[in-house]
Amino acid sequence: MSHALTGYLFPNDVHILWSLMIVMYPYITGLVAGAFIVSSLYHVFGRTELRPVARLSMSASLAFLLVATLPLLFHLGHPERSLNIVITPHFTSAMAAFGLIYTLYLTLLVLEIWLVYRKDIILTASRSRGLKRWIFATMALGVYDISEEALRVDRRVITVLAALGIPAACILHGYVGFMFGSVKANYWWSTPLMPVIFLFSAVMSGMAMVIILYLILMRFANRPIDPDCVQSLARWLWLFVVMTVTMEMLEIVTLAYERNEEWVVIAPLLNTKLAFSFVVVQVVFGSLIPILLLGIVVLMQPFLTSPLRNTITFIASLILLIQVFAMRWNVVIGGQIFSKSLSGFRESYHPQLLEKEGILSAVLIFIVPFVFLALFNKFLPLYGDAPETKAATTEEG
Amino acid sequence: MNEYEKEEPASRRDFLCGAAQQAAGAAIILAFGEQLVAFSEAAAGETAATAEASAGVPYDPLKHRYLYLIDVAKCIGCGACVRACALENDVPDNHFRTWVERYMVSRTGEVTTDSPNGGKDGFEPLLTGQDITKAFFVPKLCNHCSQSPCVQLCPVGASYRSPDGLILVDEKRCIGCGYCVQACPYGSRFIHPETHTASKCTLCYHRITKGMLPACVQACPTGARRFGDTQRPGDEVTEIVASSPVRILKPEMNTEPNCYYLGLSQEVR
Numbered sequence: 001m002s003h004a005l006t007g008y009l010f011p012n013d014v015h016i017l018w019s020l021m022i023v024m025y026p027y028i029t030g031l032v033a034g035a036f037i038v039s040s041l042y043h044v045f046g047r048t049e050l051r052p053v054a055r056l057s058m059s060a061s062l063a064f065l066l067v068a069t070l071p072l073l074f075h076l077g078h079p080e081r082s083l084n085i086v087i088t089p090h091f092t093s094a095m096a097a098f099g100l101i102y103t104l105y106l107t108l109l110v111l112e113i114w115l116v117y118r119k120d121i122i123l124t125a126s127r128s129r130g131l132k133r134w135i136f137a138t139m140a141l142g143v144y145d146i147s148e149e150a151l152r153v154d155r156r157v158i159t160v161l162a163a164l165g166i167p168a169a170c171i172l173h174g175y176v177g178f179m180f181g182s183v184k185a186n187y188w189w190s191t192p193l194m195p196v197i198f199l200f201s202a203v204m205s206g207m208a209m210v211i212i213l214y215l216i217l218m219r220f221a222n223r224p225i226d227p228d229c230v231q232s233l234a235r236w237l238w239l240f241v242v243m244t245v246t247m248e249m250l251e252i253v254t255l256a257y258e259r260n261e262e263w264v265v266i267a268p269l270l271n272t273k274l275a276f277s278f279v280v281v282q283v284v285f286g287s288l289i290p291i292l293l294l295g296i297v298v299l300m301q302p303f304l305t306s307p308l309r310n311t312i313t314f315i316a317s318l319i320l321l322i323q324v325f326a327m328r329w330n331v332v333i334g335g336q337i338f339s340k341s342l343s344g345f346r347e348s349y350h351p352q353l354l355e356k357e358g359i360l361s362a363v364l365i366f367i368v369p370f371v372f373l374a375l376f377n378k379f380l381p382l383y384g385d386a387p388e389t390k391a392a393t394t395e396e397g
Numbered sequence: 398m399n400e401y402e403k404e405e406p407a408s409r410r411d412f413l414c415g416a417a418q419q420a421a422g423a424a425i426i427l428a429f430g431e432q433l434v435a436f437s438e439a440a441a442g443e444t445a446a447t448a449e450a451s452a453g454v455p456y457d458p459l460k461h462r463y464l465y466l467i468d469v470a471k472c473i474g475c476g477a478c479v480r481a482c483a484l485e486n487d488v489p490d491n492h493f494r495t496w497v498e499r500y501m502v503s504r505t506g507e508v509t510t511d512s513p514n515g516g517k518d519g520f521e522p523l524l525t526g527q528d529i530t531k532a533f534f535v536p537k538l539c540n541h542c543s544q545s546p547c548v549q550l551c552p553v554g555a556s557y558r559s560p561d562g563l564i565l566v567d568e569k570r571c572i573g574c575g576y577c578v579q580a581c582p583y584g585s586r587f588i589h590p591e592t593h594t595a596s597k598c599t600l601c602y603h604r605i606t607k608g609m610l611p612a613c614v615q616a617c618p619t620g621a622r623r624f625g626d627t628q629r630p631g632d633e634v635t636e637i638v639a640s641s642p643v644r645i646l647k648p649e650m651n652t653e654p655n656c657y658y659l660g661l662s663q664e665v666r
Contacts, residue, residue: 077573
């Protein structure tokens, strides 16, 4: 009889309030930030081997950014009032920064993509007729100067925008981490490491997504895969996985060693409710295996054929996408499984297939960016082999 | 002629009525003793604000600064406060603006805590099979913190602190994000299942601004819940908080609650 009463939850703490949608939100924003960092490695840091994915990663970043707010709208009790965050922000709220940061980042990204594709837009406009011509002429915004001089200016601006975009992307995702890390009432969230962990795992997920998109795109477009590009991405990815996992473990090890009040709830949380999603999925399957796989790709490069390395990198990237999703899940849901009474646990959360904030909604939201990318690819190629980018390479490299 | 001389002598009928009231009063005092003292103390909290209200003076929030006191030893776990709150504020089932927790501590330090239906229906006797050495009830509600995390992180300013020191929610502005619910260390907020906005204890703001007591204080039969106003000279609750060993919940959160506990045991979180 006493068994049923060992855990005590505050009576208002019975339900999981932040659902699958709030897991999706940092997951998608992370992909936005991560994909952008990949494009910046080329545009700002001159990693010329990443040229084939420079456009793809930037477009992917935009595609995910366009749906980033959808999970929030699905979640809000009053989505029709959501613009209040932008119109009348309460500046002491971390969440109120959202409007500003999102708008800033969206502006930067759209401007940068426009400049990168400007020459293609103008050339397409001049080559086509009818509606297509009209659409592309509109997209050119009345500027048809594609002289070498004008393109050089474009490239300079792109570099500046990409450089500005790095802190913007970091803030975009760092603040998502801060939103959790600054909730002092929640011992599982409240840590200054949270924004950094979020950021690093965001870069990790974005890189993994770019690798997967690139390999699939090349397969479907029947084009050769650039082995150097994939190898470089694998190396970067390995670095970020190691750093992310180090920090994720550092947090747990510190909590476990300090044995403060929070460990009283976090230890049983990890042992019971999160045993599968944290220990099995996030740590063993999601972290250790990709570290090994990518380690093989990076350290044994001379002994492996490039198709094999590509395949291993692809598998590792897929696992890492799962790892990051598990990490978001474990943070968002895990933080709500224990009551603030610090002595009781809620029932585990199982999203339903058809509810408003359920699995189907999440899947649909996640599919939309890929539809955007497919549409984008119809109008402007996602492959980064346009001559202007090559020129940019020569100049920067 | 002074004003006393103007009064008519009391009629025989008035005299009898008055005598009957006094007799009834005496009987109640004899029957309930200490509880009634608590009642009159609670009622005393009403007088100054009532005077203001009945004098037709518009309510001025700047002239009040409320605080709340819970005397743990006096709570009998009857749940009248939870029922009164639910009735007064139309609180939806399974959600609570206030609730009562029961603690049972064994000789070996094991703590059993429960709050069936928030204590709304009182508490059934419970056998834990342990050697219980102390047991008590702890009423809980919004602490109306001076440094409230919920107000700090509301993205649209729908949660705010009123000049008289209460934490309130503007239902028309709230977007229902639930961030405040996550941020409250005391679990005193919830998302209302019908309005889809944040909901919480208002200390019956609609009552206290008319000089009445919060419903929970009014309903408490033992005076375990008391309501005070630091701005009122000679306020008894203010005096107790200032001079007695009171505690607040989760002081490590540094939220500066305005809800104080007398005789709070360390097992309570």
